[in-house]
Structures are given as C-alpha cells and as structure tokens.
C-alpha cells in the first residue's frame with residue numbers, strides 16, 4: 001500500500017482475525033513484517049487462519065490468542081495473556097463484530113450485540129492501555145460502519161433491547177457506539193501518545209457478517225454478496241489507519257476509503273459520548289475507584305479533558 005511506514009517488528013493485535021476483514025488485516029500487517037497477535041474465538045478457525053498467514057506472509061510473526069469477546073471474563077483473560085507475553089503494543093485493531101438474528105444475553109447479563117461489538121473493544125482497550133502507552137506513539141483502530149448513521153436517537157432507556165429486539169437496529173446502535181467510543185477515547189487519551197480512529201470498511205463485502213440472517217434479509221444479504229468487494233479490499237482502510245504516516249498525528253477521526261469524513265450528527269454528540277463512556281465503564285466494572293492489578297485506576301489514569309481533535313492530536317505512527 002502506498003504511503004505505508006515500516007511496521008516491521010511492531011506488535012499489532014487484531015480481533016476477529018479468524019475470517020473476513022480481520023484475517024486480511026492480519027495478513028497485511030504480517031506481510032509488512034509485524035508481529036501480529038490474532039484473536040479468535042474458535043481454536044480450529046484461529047489455527048487455520050494463523051497457518052494460512054504464516055504461509056502467505058513469511059516476513060511476519062503470528063501468535064494466536066483465543067477468547068470469546070462477548071464474555072468480559074474472557075476479555076480480561078485475553079488481556080492478561082497478552083500482557084504476559086508482550087510489554088508493548090503498537091497497534092490495537094478492534095475489528096470483531098457480529099449481527100445476531102435473535103436476542104441473546106451474555107453471561108454478564110448484556111445483550112450480545114452490544115456486548116461483543118461495543119463493550120468488548122471498550123474493555124480490551126482499557127485493559128491494554130499500559131502496553132499501548134509504552135509503545136507510544138501507538139494506535140487504536142476501531143472498525144465501525146456507515147450504518148451508524150441509521151440510528152436517529154439513542155434509546156438510553158433500552159440500550160439492551162429488552163423492550164423490543166431488531167437485529168439490524170441492535171447492530172446499527174453498536175456501530176454508533178463504536179464511533180462515540182472512538183471520539184471520547186481520543187479526547188480522554190489526547191496526551192498519551194495513543195491515537196484512536198475509526199472507519200467504515202465499505203459495503204457490500206464478501207465476508208461472513210450477517211451469516212445468521214434468514215428470510216428476506218438473508219436473501220438480500222446473499223444477493224449483495226454476489227457483487228460484493230473482496231475482504232482484502234475491505235481491509236484497506238483499517239490497514240491504512242494502522243500503518244500510514246499520513247494519519248500519524250490524527251486522532252478522533254472517522255475514515256471511509258482511507259479518507260477522513262464526518263460521521264453522523266449523533267456520533268459527534270459529546271454529551272452522548274461521555275454518557276455512553278460512563279455507562280460502559282459501569283457495565284464492565286471499570287468505574288472510578290475500581291482498580292485492576294498493576295494499575296491504579298484504568299479509567300482515570302490518562303484521562304484529561306482536552307478538545308476533540310478529529311484531525312491532529314498528540315498521537316503519532318507506530
């Protein structure tokens with residue numbers, strides 16, 4: 001990719017690396033010579049992806065970690081395992097997500113779409129913050145979607161879709177949360193040297209997303225996949241945000257086709273972003289005064305009020 005900077009020897013973690021965009025992103029990073037930490041929930045699929053990447057990208061190094069990211073205890077276990085093996089993390093790509101055709105509740109009591117698509121990246125990013133800070137300038141890249149625009153109001157009194165569940169509505173809301181999280185993270189971590197940006201990878205793409213869809217929406221999904229772009233094509237913007245010097249000083253941005261663009265009006269609502277942050281922290285036990293081993297307070301440590309940058313901040317390139 002043009003404009004790439006050397007990422008050889010850097011450590012990059014990619015969630016959802018067993019298939020789709022995550023696997024292509026991991027492959028791209030490994031080809032560039034990075035040490036890539038693949039996170040997969042299924043051992044067989046994870047090992048198959050790792051073997052394929054090792055074979056296609058001998059320049060890189062690959063390590064596999066297993067975690068069902070819809071479970072907070074597994075996210076914590078994952079972070080602990082990563083910390084045990086790697087003191088520094090140059091790039092964290094929060095890519096894993098799912099569309100759930102029926103409402104499920106996780107062992108933490110959360111609706112599964114929000115738990116996997118939003119709470120998992122929120123928690124994992126916090127748990128890995130020391131490694132990211134040690135590697136600064138370092139980067140957090142959150143994979144969202146243009147469908148965040150379809151949310152016209154945040155249902156604050158029903159974020160868990162208890163009253164009514166609609167698969168697309170839950171997914172769209174979780175993708176709006178990805179943007180709000182990115183903007184707030186960039187603001188709070190503005191002085192840490194860790195940037196946070198998010199992206200829409202394009203649509204339609206030939207990946208497994210929406211594989212549970214049935215009926216009309218399943219038929220529509222199958223139809224769109226006939227003329228969809230490849231996963232390799234879809235992975236370009238996340239690879240760009242992970243590696244390009246062009247975004248070395250950018251934080252809090254939303255990117256489409258490797259270009260900064262404006263997210264929805266709702267996604268730019270600072271009050272909503274702050275409110276979601278507090279609720280998310282409470283949902284994963286990261287509230288003020290809640291410490292984790294080796295860290296005084298994962299929420300308060302590096303959070304200073306600074307204006308959102310959208311373009312330009314204190315972060316740099318890996």
Ligand SMILES: NC(=O)c1ccc[n+]([C@@H]2O[C@H](COP(=O)([O-])OP(=O)(O)OC[C@H]3O[C@@H](n4cnc5c(N)ncnc54)[C@H](OP(=O)(O)O)[C@@H]3O)[C@@H](O)[C@H]2O)c1
Nearest residue numbers: 016018019020021041068069095096097145205207208209
């Ligand atoms: N595809 C599109 O058209 C499109 C458009 C806009 C945005 N996006 C975004 O792109 C990102 C990647 O999606 P994709 O299209 O590549 O979908 P995908 O092919 O379904 O890949 C999703 C990945 O997430 C993993 N995953 C699912 N549930 C998990 C769990 N509970 N714990 C751990 N990992 C889990 C999957 O693992 P398994 O292999 O085990 O299933 C898979 O590796 C998502 O954030 C999505 O919202 C995609």
